Amino acid sequence: RIDNRSYRHIAGIHGWLEEWCEHEPKPDPGGSGRKYHLFLPWHRAYCYTLEKNLQIVSQDNTLALPYWNWRSPRAEGGEPIPTAYSEPTVGGQPNPLHHFRMIINGRSTSGEVVNVNKDTQRDVGTWPRARSLRQIRERTSLQGQDIPQVLNEESFLEFSEKLRQGWHNLIHMYVGGNRGEFSNPDVAAYDPIFWPHHIQIDRIWRMWQRDHGAENMPEYMKDVPLAPFGRLKVKD
Numbered sequence: 001r002i003d004n005r006s007y008r009h010i011a012g013i014h015g016w017l018e019e020w021c022e023h024e025p026k027p028d029p030g031g032s033g034r035k036y037h038l039f040l041p042w043h044r045a046y047c048y049t050l051e052k053n054l055q056i057v058s059q060d061n062t063l064a065l066p067y068w069n070w071r072s073p074r075a076e077g078g079e080p081i082p083t084a085y086s087e088p089t090v091g092g093q094p095n096p097l098h099h100f101r102m103i104i105n106g107r108s109t110s111g112e113v114v115n116v117n118k119d120t121q122r123d124v125g126t127w128p129r130a131r132s133l134r135q136i137r138e139r140t141s142l143q144g145q146d147i148p149q150v151l152n153e154e155s156f157l158e159f160s161e162k163l164r165q166g167w168h169n170l171i172h173m174y175v176g177g178n179r180g181e182f183s184n185p186d187v188a189a190y191d192p193i194f195w196p197h198h199i200q201i202d203r204i205w206r207m208w209q210r211d212h213g214a215e216n217m218p219e220y221m222k223d224v225p226l227a228p229f230g231r232l233k234v235k236d
Contacts, residue, residue: 005053007100013228014046014189016116019109020228021046021185023164025157028220036221037160038234039168040205043198045229045236050195067203068196070171071147076133080124081175085193097192102181120191123177130174140166151208156217159208168201 003009014021022038047065055063068082069075075082085097104116125131129139140146145166153159175193176183182191209216215235222235 001057005057008103008190010050010053011100011189011194012104013049014194015184015186016104016112016114017106017108018228019186021189023185025161032220034218034220035157036224037157037217038221038224038226039164040160040202041234042226044202044205045226045232047195047198047202049229065199066196067199068193069200070133070197071137071167071200076137080133081122081193082196085196100190100192102187102190104187108186116187120181120187121179122175122182122191122193123180124175126177126179127173127183130170133174136167136170136174140170147204151204151211153208154212156212159205159212163201163204168197171197 001007012018020042022042024039025035025037028034028036051063051065054065055061068085084095087095088098089095099119099121101119102116104114106114108114130136137146141149143166145162147167150159150162150166153162172182172185172188175191175197176188180191181187182193188194215222217234222233224234226232226234226236
């Protein structure tokens, strides 16, 4: 597709060329001293956008994006990346989940001239602080950021930041390594493995909501718009 339902267009919302993604907390421009932690709601809206578009083009309203449980014994025990995303071919045909051809030309919203024409690639396990899933689990545990620990956080702000800084960031570095696109927020969403990673992050947030309340976050955040997703706000 070449319209705004294309994978290329949706991937470009995150980084190049549109640069909409929310990661680190943002200070209130009104000077109140409060910070907006939009990482989780923004990425939920982002995954929702791809999922709804896949349902439309497939004419299947039950279609759902899968999650990659990188915290599972299976993943740690010998499946460093899910087979569905690591095999170059399926049934003798190129596997569309293995990589994506990035063709990005123009100027980013921050003014950077971008000229990219290449396949996404991965460089798994080459980043020193994330060489394996076991190392990530051990590192996050020492820093109080492992999944059982963050699920016990009472504060949404603490939960969100520990999940983002821990498993979220380290999986990006684990898959992307020194040379892969997954280490670079400008192009990470072009790699098809972006989606099961972020659905896993969203799944963990849902588990936290189940135990601590679906609307458990500061009231001042709830009416913040989630651009560019139409009229969606954090509270939605």
